[in-house]
Amino acid sequence: MATQVTATALANAQRTSSFLRIAIAIQTLTIFLQAVSAGLLLTSSYGAMLHDVGARVMYGASMLYLLAAVLAWKPGGGSPRPVWHATGFLVLASAQVLLGIAHVPSVHLPLGVLMFGLSVLALARR
Secondary structure, three states: OHHHHHHHHHHHHHHHHHHHHHHHHHHHHHHHHHHHHHHHHHHOOOHHHHHHHHHHHHHHHHHHHHHHHHHHHOOOOOOOHHHHHHHHHHHHHHHHHHHHHOOOHHHHHHHHHHHHHHHHHHHHHO
16 A cells, blocks of 8 residues: 555656656747747847747746746645745746836846756756
């Protein structure tokens, strides 16, 4: 009986870990696509719309990452460290959105590069 419970707990932990890895990958991809749409913003008429829509998707991906981190931590009893990382990303994403709306590219662009680097690092660590 104990072996069955342990096997079930292990399967649940692997599933939540996979969900967390997928959430980080989605976040990393959306941040990268934001860089692409920023380039299109400078060169085409539809770039602004793509960047605006991409910002909403990227923010949603950051919320998904936080949800996945909480699900990996709370029921499984894992480390709360991914929750803190995901919360930090959500704070950075919020700042990024506010800076974009305020048209402050001198901080908006480097923050985007920092977010991409940190997201790649988080993905590599998972």
